[in-house]
Amino acid sequence: MNQPNYNTALYMRLSRDDEGYGDSISIETQRTILRKFAQDNQLRIYDEYIDDGWSGTNFERPNFKRMMADIESGKVNCVVTKDLSRFGREHIMMDYYLEFVFPEKRVRYIAVAENEDTEKGLSDFVPFKNLFNEWFAKDTSRKVKNSLAAKFEAGERVSAYAPLGYKKHPDVKNKLVIDEKTSWIIRRIYTLAFYGAGAAKITRTLTQEKIPTPGWLNYQRDGTFANIYRDAPEEKRYAWTIAQVKSILKDETYIGNTIHYRETNISYKNKKRIRKPQSEWMRVEGTQEAIISKEDFERVQQ
Incomplete structure (x- = not known):
């Protein structure tokens, strides 16, 4: 059976808090992983969407919104990210997109590093992963605030x-x-x-x-x-x-x-x-x- 034609969005995100983790999640690292995955799996790349300096808890990111506009207009029917946290770190919104928006729009979603693929069926652990990603964002925010308070004092x-x-x-x-x-x-x-x-x-x-x-x-x-x-x-x-x-x-x-x-x-x-x-x-x-x-x-x- 022939694989459906997928016009794929490669979505990359990096927040200021993520920068302390080095090159492992840099935009260039994400791009390398996503391009290779698309090539290996015969996914046609429609465009790259990059939100550099944006928190995953905020879904008003400019390039995320541009990607969703391209989905709405039928230009994109597949979204690939390095992992779930690159897409977002808010479990309610993650559930909204993965369980409602993408199925309704017939959009395939793939988180490469976690081997999650809506075409194959998301694992039962996805909700827990999303909860952990949100907790991580909250914990990081708390640590940043404490660090800044110490510097201010x-x-x-x-x-x-x-x-x-x-x-x-x-x-x-x-x-x-x-x-x-x-x-x-x-x-x-x-x-x-x-x-x-x-x-x-x-x-x-x-x-x-x-x-x-x-x-x-x-x-x-x-x-x-x-x-x-x-x-x-x-x-x-x-x-x-x-x-x-x-x-x-x-x-x-x-x-x-x-x-x-x-x-x-x-x-x-x-x-x-x-x-x-x-x-x-x-x-x-x-x-x-x-x-x-x-x-x-x-x-x-x-």
């Missing part, structure tokens, strides 16, 4: 970018030092506020004086926000907003403090950020050298 500053006026310490990890090339902008903003200028007036002044925004400076230094600033008109470099100015004027970073836990995820499954009450914030003083004195900062707050 030790005065470390864990962030992707240094705030305007600072740069990352060249030798000490998670430490800020004053950036003399940009700290003058912070002093200028606070001086204007100290002498009575409101946020709107300060914003106009910064724009008129062609003082570059934090976003433009990050783009110049690290190449970030290229989608905003590449090929943009010159005035975009100086397009300050009132919200930016207000944020700087309220930021205790500039008196040497770091505030943690202003926001948090709803849960390890739901990554939507919610604002926490001030009573739950963690304030760590003296994490970096101050640019603004506490007296001037308090005067500006008043």
Whole structure:
């Protein structure tokens, strides 16, 4: 009997928490395994779908959604992943796709490393594997939170970018030092506020004086926000907003403090950020050298 024609999606996923496990689950390793499996089993590869940096508990991943759209339109009728956890780490959603969506759409699903194949019938252990994968995600989330809390209490500053006026310490990890090339902008903003200028007036002044925004400076230094600033008109470099100015004027970073836990995820499954009450914030003083004195900062707050 001839094998049905399968237009196959090779789906790969890697979360930030997975990166500590090395090359064994890297995107390149997943790709090598999936391509070889497709070749060995005469599966026509329709496309590759890669979500790099996305949690398995989140099914709103961009390339996962693109793959499902291709399934809906009939372009794909087979999905192959390295293992069940690459597809997802939430047992209810896994059951939904494997037991309802894929059978209804007549889509074959294969988890290569676990030898699970809906065409042959999934094993009775799949629900338990999915439960374990979800537990693993929850346990990893707990460990990451505990690790971050320890770093915060030790005065470390864990962030992707240094705030305007600072740069990352060249030798000490998670430490800020004053950036003399940009700290003058912070002093200028606070001086204007100290002498009575409101946020709107300060914003106009910064724009008129062609003082570059934090976003433009990050783009110049690290190449970030290229989608905003590449090929943009010159005035975009100086397009300050009132919200930016207000944020700087309220930021205790500039008196040497770091505030943690202003926001948090709803849960390890739901990554939507919610604002926490001030009573739950963690304030760590003296994490970096101050640019603004506490007296001037308090005067500006008043």
